Each structure stands twice: as structure tokens, then as C-alpha cells.
Amino acid sequence: MVVLNKIYTKTGDAGETALGNGARVAKHSMRVTAYGTVDETNATVGLARLHATGDIDARLAAIQNDLFDLGADLCRPDMEKDAEAEYPPLRMSDAQVARLESEIDAMNSDLAPLRSFILPGGSALAAHLHLCRTVSRRAERLTVELATMEAVNPAAVKYLNRLSDWCFVASRVVNGNGADDVLWVPGANR
Template structure:
């Protein structure tokens, strides 16, 4: 259980922060950039929820919770010491990836195939989901880069990869099942 009784600690005033294992690192470290961008993505999902209802809102809520799990996973670098930890660290699981895939497949079944690239926009929810998509892609790029330097849970990378796909398909659902997608017209303004 988390208890936050004091919000500022002043321990980061010199440009460092603590990871989940207690190690102190620079706030601009690759790991902090990765999980910080996951947090940024989570905030955009919160904005998208302002426009969502029903099943879409339920799915977005689950994603927000997953993104907190993902941040917890990324802030704990020493995966090889998980078994020795006093409390088992929270790690992303393949079942979370599987759930996203099932939701993507279910949403995609309601859509006609694309015959053009689409521009981000349309309904307010679709536009917000495109923001979620692009920030999730940035989080994925940073996490993949981190994985070239340090140990990263493969399920974390897979989740981020599926998440941006989920956002794309969900944006089409939010655009009247794709009927109101804004299509790209190559060279339209030449």
C-alpha cells in the first residue's frame, strides 16, 4: 500500500531521482525518460476518457492502470534480483498484452479496411486517442532504446507496441466506426 503524506521531499533538487530499487540516477537518464513518457501517455489517456463512454471508457481505465504497472516495472531495473526482493516487484505480464490484442481484434472486426492513410482528428475522442497513440509510440521508442543499454522486461516493450495499435483502431471506432475518419489526400495542396 502506498502512503503519500508529504509530496515534496527536496531529494531531487540536485537533479537526481530514486528508482524503485532505491538507486539514485540522473533525472535525464534513459530509464527515467522511458517511464516518465509512460506517465505522460497515461495523462493523455485521462484526457481521452473525458470524451469516452461505456465500454471504451472501461477499456481506457484498464489501460491507465496498466500504464501505472508499466511505470512500476520500468522504474525497477534489477530484474535478475526479483526473487531476492523483500516484496515482489510489479512486472508487466503477457496476459496484459493478450488483452490488448483481443480488444484490437474485436474493434477491428467492426471496421471496413482502410484504403488510405488517415489524418489524426475527427471526433474529440478520436483526436485524443491519436495523441495517446503518438505519445505511446514515443514511450515505446525510449523503452526500446533503454533495452539496448539495460535489462527491460520484454512484455513492457510488447505492451507499448500493441498500445499504439490499440489507440489507432480505437480512434477509428471513435470516428463513427471509421465512417468519419479524415483521409489523407496525397499532394492535395500542391
């Protein structure tokens, strides 16, 4: 369990922060940038939830929890030392990825095929889901870049990839199952 009784510690005042294994690194390190962008993704999901109700809100709440899991995974390097850790590190699982895939398939089953790209918008919730989609794509790109330098749990990358797809499909669902999608008209303003 996490206990936070003091919010500022001053230990980061020199531009470093602690990872989940206690190692200190620069706040601009690729690992910190990746999990920081996962945290930013979570904040955009929180904004989307301001407009969500029912099943979509419950699914977004589960995604927010998953994103904390993902941040915990990314802030803990040295996956090969997981068995030696005093407390087993929290790692993303393929089951979390499979859940997103199942939800995408269920949501997509009632949608008509697209004949054009969609402009972010329609309803307020759809617009926020598009923001979630783009920020999660950035988190994915940064996590993939981190994986070229250090070991990264493959399920973390897969989750971010599916999350952006989930947000896209969900945006269509909340836009009247696609009826209220705003379609791109190539060259419309030439």
C-alpha cells in the same frame, strides 16, 4: 500500498531521483525518461477519457491502470534480482498484452479495410486517441532504446507496441466505425 503524505521531499533538488530499488540516478537517465514518457502517455489517456463513455471509457481506465504497472516495472531495474527482493516487483505480463490484442481484434472486426492513411481527428475522442497513440509510440521508442543499455521486461515493450495499435483502432471505432475518419489525400495542396 502507497502512502503519500508529503508531496515534496527536496531529495531531487540536485537533479537525481530514486528508482524503485532505491538506487539514485540522474533525472535525465534513459530509464527515468522511459517511465516518465509512460506517465505522459497515461496523462493523454486521461484527457481522452474526458470524451469517452461506456465500454471505451472502461477500457481506457484499465489501460491507465496498466500504464501505472508499466511505470512501476520500468522504475525497477535489476530484473535478475527480483527473487531476492523483499517485496516482489510489479512486472508487466503477457496476459496484459494478450488482453489488448483481443480488444484490438474485436474492435477491428467491424471496420472496413483502410484505403488511405488517416489524419488525426474526426471527433474529439478520436483526436485524443491519436495523441495517445503517438505519445505511446514515443514511450515505446525510448523503452526500446533503454533495452539496448539495460535489461527491460519484454512484455513492457510489447504492451507499448500494442497500445499504440489499440489507440489507432479505437479512434476509428469512435469515428463512427471509420465513417467519420479524415483521410489523407496525397499532394492535395500542391
